[in-house]
Amino acid sequence: MFGYYLDLAWRSLRRTPVMTALMVLAIGLGIGASMTMLTVLHVMSDDPLPDRSAHLFVPHLDPRPANFTQNLYAPDASANFTYPDAMALVSSRQAVRQAAMAGGTLLARRSGTGHTPFYADGRFTTPDFFAMFDLSFLSGSAWSQADEDARARVVVLSESLSREVFGTADSVGRIAHLNDADLRVVGVTRDWQPNPMFYADADAKEFSDADRFFLPLSTSLDLKFNTNGNQSSWAGSIEHNSPTLTWLQVWVQLDTASEVTAYRRYLADYAGQQKKLGRYERSADSAHLYSLMEWLAIERKVPSDIHLQVWLALAFLAVCITNIVALLLAKFLRRGGEISVRRAMGARRRDIFIQLATESAVIGFAGGVLGLILAQLGLWSVRHRPDDYAHLASMDGPMLAFTFALALGASLLAGLLPAWRACRITPALQLKTQ
Amino acid sequence: MSMHPMLSSLRHHKLTVFLLILQVALTCAVVCNVVFLVVDRIQQIALPSGLDEPMLSIIESQSIDKKQNQLARHDADLAALRAIPGVKMAVAADSLPFGDQESSYGTCATLEQLEQAAKLRSMQTNGCVQPAAYAGTPGELNTLGIHLVAGRDFRDDEYVDDDKVPAAILSAELAQKLFPAGNALGNTIYTGERKPIRVVGIVQTLVRPRLYAFGTNQLTMLFPSKSADSYIFYVLRSAPADRQRVLKAAAAKLMQLDPDRILPPEQMQTFEDLRRAYFQRDRTMVGLLVASCAGLLFVTALGISGLANFWVQQRRRQIGVRRAIGATRSEILRHFLLENFVIVSAGILVGVVLAVVLNLLLMKQYEVPRLPWFYLPAGALVLWSLGQLAVLAPAMRASAVPPVVATRSA
Numbered sequence: 001m002f003g004y005y006l007d008l009a010w011r012s013l014r015r016t017p018v019m020t021a022l023m024v025l026a027i028g029l030g031i032g033a034s035m036t037m038l039t040v041l042h043v044m045s046d047d048p049l050p051d052r053s054a055h056l057f058v059p060h061l062d063p064r065p066a067n068f069t070q071n072l073y074a075p076d077a078s079a080n081f082t083y084p085d086a087m088a089l090v091s092s093r094q095a096v097r098q099a100a101m102a103g104g105t106l107l108a109r110r111s112g113t114g115h116t117p118f119y120a121d122g123r124f125t126t127p128d129f130f131a132m133f134d135l136s137f138l139s140g141s142a143w144s145q146a147d148e149d150a151r152a153r154v155v156v157l158s159e160s161l162s163r164e165v166f167g168t169a170d171s172v173g174r175i176a177h178l179n180d181a182d183l184r185v186v187g188v189t190r191d192w193q194p195n196p197m198f199y200a201d202a203d204a205k206e207f208s209d210a211d212r213f214f215l216p217l218s219t220s221l222d223l224k225f226n227t228n229g230n231q232s233s234w235a236g237s238i239e240h241n242s243p244t245l246t247w248l249q250v251w252v253q254l255d256t257a258s259e260v261t262a263y264r265r266y267l268a269d270y271a272g273q274q275k276k277l278g279r280y281e282r283s284a285d286s287a288h289l290y291s292l293m294e295w296l297a298i299e300r301k302v303p304s305d306i307h308l309q310v311w312l313a314l315a316f317l318a319v320c321i322t323n324i325v326a327l328l329l330a331k332f333l334r335r336g337g338e339i340s341v342r343r344a345m346g347a348r349r350r351d352i353f354i355q356l357a358t359e360s361a362v363i364g365f366a367g368g369v370l371g372l373i374l375a376q377l378g379l380w381s382v383r384h385r386p387d388d389y390a391h392l393a394s395m396d397g398p399m400l401a402f403t404f405a406l407a408l409g410a411s412l413l414a415g416l417l418p419a420w421r422a423c424r425i426t427p428a429l430q431l432k433t434q
Numbered sequence: 435m436s437m438h439p440m441l442s443s444l445r446h447h448k449l450t451v452f453l454l455i456l457q458v459a460l461t462c463a464v465v466c467n468v469v470f471l472v473v474d475r476i477q478q479i480a481l482p483s484g485l486d487e488p489m490l491s492i493i494e495s496q497s498i499d500k501k502q503n504q505l506a507r508h509d510a511d512l513a514a515l516r517a518i519p520g521v522k523m524a525v526a527a528d529s530l531p532f533g534d535q536e537s538s539y540g541t542c543a544t545l546e547q548l549e550q551a552a553k554l555r556s557m558q559t560n561g562c563v564q565p566a567a568y569a570g571t572p573g574e575l576n577t578l579g580i581h582l583v584a585g586r587d588f589r590d591d592e593y594v595d596d597d598k599v600p601a602a603i604l605s606a607e608l609a610q611k612l613f614p615a616g617n618a619l620g621n622t623i624y625t626g627e628r629k630p631i632r633v634v635g636i637v638q639t640l641v642r643p644r645l646y647a648f649g650t651n652q653l654t655m656l657f658p659s660k661s662a663d664s665y666i667f668y669v670l671r672s673a674p675a676d677r678q679r680v681l682k683a684a685a686a687k688l689m690q691l692d693p694d695r696i697l698p699p700e701q702m703q704t705f706e707d708l709r710r711a712y713f714q715r716d717r718t719m720v721g722l723l724v725a726s727c728a729g730l731l732f733v734t735a736l737g738i739s740g741l742a743n744f745w746v747q748q749r750r751r752q753i754g755v756r757r758a759i760g761a762t763r764s765e766i767l768r769h770f771l772l773e774n775f776v777i778v779s780a781g782i783l784v785g786v787v788l789a790v791v792l793n794l795l796l797m798k799q800y801e802v803p804r805l806p807w808f809y810l811p812a813g814a815l816v817l818w819s820l821g822q823l824a825v826l827a828p829a830m831r832a833s834a835v836p837p838v839v840a841t842r843s844a
Contacts, residue, residue, distance in 0.1 A: 019743070022736050029729055069554065107498060107696075117498060117696065304800050305719050312468065312726050319460045319730055323737035326453035330744040333450075385718050386711075421449060 002358070009359035012335070019331065020363065023324050027367030027414075030320030031407045032374025037313040039379060039399050041306055043392040044207070045296070048194035052134050053292040055096075055253050057260070059267050061085050062286035063243065063279065068234055075202055077232035079299075080246040085274075090126055094266045095252035096259065097132040100217060101125035102248050103200055103228040106178040108213075111166055120161055120178075122213035124220035124227065130156070130189070132253045133199070140172035140187030143216055147186075151218040155183035161212035162188045176213075181223050183215060195392055198292060199251055201229030202299055208388035243279060264289050317410065324363070324414040332356055332422035340427035352423040360415020361408060368407025375403060443749070444773065451777060454741060458781025458817060461734045463788035466813040467796060468727045470805050475720045479713045481651065483531040484605075484639030486579025487705045489522075490669055491677045492530065493684050494701035497664040498694045504662045505595055507692065512571065514691055515668060518683045520676035523577040525669050527570035528661035529643045530705075532712035536643040538566045539597075539625040541655075543612045548624045563650075565608050566642040567597070569659035570669075575603070575637075577671045580656075585619050585635030588658035592634075598627050599657045603635035607652035667701075677704045731816075735824040738778075742770065742828035746835075753832055754839030763833040770829035771822060778821035782814045789813065 013020040047053050062078045063085060081089075086100040101123050108120045123129070130142040143154045155176055162171045162185070171185045196206035220227075221240055227247060235244035254260045272284035280286075290298065332339075339352055375395070382393040395403070444451050497507060508526045515524040529535045542548040542562040551562045568574070575587045583606060592601045602623065609618035622630035640654045668688075672680045681704070685697050703711075710717075746753075753766055793805040 019740055022740050026733050026736060029733060033726060033729060067554070119696070303715070305715060308471075308796075308800055309719070309722055312464070312723070315460065315464045316726055316730055316733075319457055319464070320733050322453055322457040322460065323733055326450055326457065326737060327740050327744075329450050329453065330447075330741055334744060334748055386714055387718060417449075 005355045005358040006362070008355055009362045012359055013362065016331065019327065023327055023363050024366045024370055026320045026323050026327075027364060027407060027411055028370030028374055030317040031367060031371025031403060031410070032378060034310075034313040034317045035371060035375035035395075035399070035403045035406070036378030036382065037306070037310045038402075039375065039395050040382060040389070040393050041310050042399060043394075044196070044306060044389055046195070047293065048196060048198045048296075049133065049292070052132075055255050056132070056292040057095075057252050057254050057263070058290050058292070058295045059089060059250055059252060059263075060288040060290060061267070061271055061274075061280075062282050063246070063274070064234060064282070066281040075230040075232065077234065077246055079202060080230065080232070081248040081250050082243050082246050083241040083248060084243045086248040086250050088270065089250055089252070090128075092266070092270075095254055095263055097128040097253040098250065099126045099129040099132055100248050100250050101129060101199065102217070102220075103211075104220060104225050105228055106213070106225065108161065108165055109177045110164065111174075118164075120212045121209055121228075122161075122215065123211045124217045124225065125214055126217055128253075129214065130187075132251065133192075133194075135189045135192050138188045138190055139170050140185070142214075143186055148216045148218055151222040152216060153181065153183050153219060154186045154216065156187040156189060156214040157185055158189055158191050158210070158212045160191050178213065178215075179223070179225060183219075189214075195389075196296070198296055199249060201249060203229040205388045207392060260289065321410050321414050324411065325417055328360060328363075328415055329418035329421060332418045333425075335422070336425045339422055339425055343425075343427040349423045353419050356419035356422055357412060357415050360411050360419065363415075364408045364411025365404075367411060368404045371407050372400070372403050444776070447745075450741065454738065454777050455781040455784065457734055457737055458778050458821070459784035459788055461730050462782050462785025462813050462817050463792050464730055465727055465816070466785075466789040466809045467792050467805065468723050468730075469813070470793075470809050471802065472720055472723045472727070474803065475716045475723075478645070479716050479720070481641060481645070482639050483641050483709070484580050484637065485531060485705065486671075487709065488674045489579060489671050490577075490705035491672065491681050491684075492533075492701070492703055492705060492708060493668045493670070493681060493688070494698055495666055495668060495688055496696040496698065497666075497692075498696065500664055502664075504664055504666075505660055508571065508660070508666055511668065511688060511691060514687050515670060515684055518670075518680060518687060520672045520680045521670050521684075522673075523573060523671040525571045525574045525577045526661065527568060527574060527667045527669055528659075528663060529566070529568055530667055530669070530708070531641045531643060532709050533643045533667065534712070536566045537569070537597075538564050540564055541612070542624050543621070545624050545628065545630075548626075548628065552626075561612065563608065563611055563653055565605075565653040565655050566644075567602075567655050567657050568640075569597070569657045569661050571660050572658075574656065574669075575635075577669055579671070580640055581638045582635050583638050585633070587635060588656075592658040593660055594658065595660045595662050597625075597657065597659055598629060599631055599659050600629075601632045601634045601658055603637055603656040604633055605640045605652050605654045606636055606638055608655055609633065609636050611653065731820055734817075735820055738774065738821055738824040739828060742774065742825045743831075746770070746828045746832040749832075750835055750839055751842075753835040754837055754841075757835065757837035758840040766835070767829050767833040770825055770832050774821045774825040774829075775818065778817055782817055785817070786810050786814065 049056070061081065063082055064078050081100065090098050090100045103121065104124050105119050105121050107117050109117045127142050127145055127148055138159055142156060143152060147154055155178065157171060157176065159169045162169050165176055166174055169188055171188060174185050175182050176185055191210065193210040197209055200206065229247065231238065231245060231247040233242065233245040238245055252263065254263055267287040267289055268284045271280060271287035274280040275283065342352065379393045379395065383390050495511065497504060512524050512526060515521060529537060540551060540562060542551060544561065547561040572588065572590055572593060575582065585603070588601060604618060612618060612623060613621060618633050619636060621633050623633060624630065639652065641651050642654055645651050668684065670680055670684060681702055685702060688695070688697060757766065789805065789810060796802040797804060
């Protein structure tokens with residue numbers, strides 16, 4: 001029966017080629033525009049670490065004075081940690097794993113002479129960083145807690161930086177010159193670029209930056225390396241270990257719900273204790289624990305422009321669908337005669353309805369193909385923009401399937417009302433007036 | 435001509451007419467808001483910096499040897515840069531409009547206000563603001579081509595090599611904000627150093643290195659301060675045609691003077707490139723908005739003309755009858771044009787309300803300003819013309835239906 005309906009649909013569509021083309025074009029444009037923007041939104045708000053994100057949490061403490069007024073032009077001072085708070089959380093070992101970190105840019109020199117030096121971005125952090133975020137080592141390993149405590153002159157390089165500096169991916173044991181320091185390479189990791197760079201300070205370019213080296217936080221402080229990102233102080237002191245200067249990020253790994261509950265309690269206790277000591281002015285309720293995805297939503301890593309574009313594309317799709325509903329309605333009602341003949345010859349309303357819905361689906365399918373082509377064109381043009389997220393803009397399997405589902409769903413939805421209206425035509429009246 | 439036959443024919447297509455009205459309304463609402471967004475962005479992109487942009491090129495130098503005397507390094511570099519043929523002037527600056535790097539200072543008109551603001555830990559109190567300060571070597575005003583409207587440029591003896599400056603030049607907007615009575619020139623202002631800074635000049639326009647929100651973009655001042663930072667911008671003034679050549683020569687000269695530095699290639703550019711890069715996202719957005727606007731209007735026009743086509747075909751016989759009983763061709767034409775006008779008008783009526791609602795939503799979610807009222811009649815005009823244009827071809831076809839059709843059976 002379906003084959004017969006398909007044949008009927010094909011005949012009917014061929015009878016009005018211009019109208020059919022218009023409908024396919026309208027749905028193609030709508031699908032193309034909305035899928036381009038939905039894909040960009042999808043890749044930008046995607047889980048940066050699908051295997052790990054459920055276990056990763058970011059604690060939040062608020063050491064700011066009670067009467068602190070947030071400067072309109074400045075970033076949120078409580079988004080980062082002070083050195084004493086970060087160290088207290090990391091050394092308490094209340095989570096499965098925990099690490100404090102800050103970004104840094106160091107001058108690297110290629111081995112050999114006569115090369116111009118260059119700047120590389122990296123992270124100053126504590127040893128749990130690697131296991132917690134699941135970085136994979138090509139050779140060597142992370143530094144130990146003993147190295148961290150001893151402020152050892154060690155570094156972990158990414159594969160690409162190792163190649164750039166030493167010409168090989170296996171540089172373990174060699175000495176890297178970063179800024180004016182000599183650091184022994186203890187490990188080389190596979191290049192790692194989660195999108196967005198969720199663990200970085202809000203100042204980073206989250207969709208294009210990548211860390212190319214990692215070294216102990218204690219060592220970086222010992223060597224007085226500058227850190228990137230926001231540093232907010234509310235009492236004048238800008239010493240790195242000041243209790244009134246926030247600049248560090250802290251992440252923890254918690255595997256079970258009870259661990260999460262316990263850690264929440266620990267954070268509240270910590271904040272309460274600091275208040276009792278007179279260091280914090282805000283209550284223990286100011287301590288929070290966010291999951292990775294919650295944190296991304298709070299930090300709004302997806303630019304608001306993208307949201308605006310998605311809404312615009314969906315409005316566009318809505319207009320296209322309204323357009324198709326009107327055109328299909330006119331088309332189906334014009335065929336009152338034909339429908340009446342079929343009804344008079346024994347077709348049930350349901351048959352008419354399915355036949356007309358099939359016709360809508362054929363248009364939807366063609367529109368989906370066109371929309372897919374247009375979306376690929378749209379994404380291609382997005383990829384050629386210099387914006388930092390541009391390189392991410394491409395469709396994966398599920399998005400591809402979703403495009404077709406959206407196109408078919410939209411056109412079936414569009415065909416629903418006209419088909420329903422058309423199958424209610426009274427055959428006798430129609431046949432009489434013919 | 436009476437409206438009656440047309441209205442009664444529309445009543446036969448209630449659902450279709452309703453859908454058409456809905457489509458026009460949605461289009462009207464979206465297009466009004468999108469055009470407004472586009473104009474808003476374009477105004478941002480075209481924001482005057484106050485600089486003589488076509489004459490300027492920039493080269494950033496990052497000194498590697500941090501122990502070097504940076505002031506001496508900058509002086510030597512500048513002397514060499516000024517000797518390059520084609521370079522009319524050159525200065526060293528710590529930051530530039532659209533350069534993204536900004537030093538801002540909590541600034542008040544009086545010391546009492548400053549103390550009060552410090553106590554409240556907020557610069558958003560009466561008489562205090564947080565302007566961006568540009569530090570540069572002597573001649574910055576002339577090299578950048580910033581237009582002085584009152585007072586004078588800095589004297590050589592006013593220059594210092596930190597931020598404890600004795601004098602400042604304010605933008606007109608900052609002067610107005612700090613001294614609403616208009617007596618900024620010759621008065622003193624205070625920053626965190628708590629030392630009086632004399633206002634010696636006022637410039638017309640000068641934007642911040644980083645734009646935040648409307649109303650704060652012009653809060654800027656110039657300091658007579660030579661930056662001792664190891665990262666410095668050299669600004670070169672030359673004829674527009676010489677810029678690329680001058681940049682290349684400058685890079686070669688700087689590396690020859692001191693190879694122990696980095697000249698990031700992406701920071702070696704004309705000022706126009708710097709502006710273009712700063713507004714990259716806005717230009718992407720304008721492109722997308724314009725494309726979607728055009729797409730919307732196109733689809734709506736398709737819908738209107740498609741439906742009109744159907745109706746004309748469907749009513750061929752009625753048209754023939756009307757022609758046979760005396761209606762002229764132009765009357766048939768007018769019938770369809772008027773019918774379209776009525777439908778589109780209804781759509782616009784709903785659309786205008788939707789447009790205002792949509793704008794309110796956008797204002798809440800995305801800090802979009804209020805839609806000025808004149809966008810609504812302008813949008814209506816566009817949709818009316820679009821509707822009339824879209825229906826013209828089907829209406830012409832309808833008017834060409836000969837009266838003899840009435841005598842034939844369907």
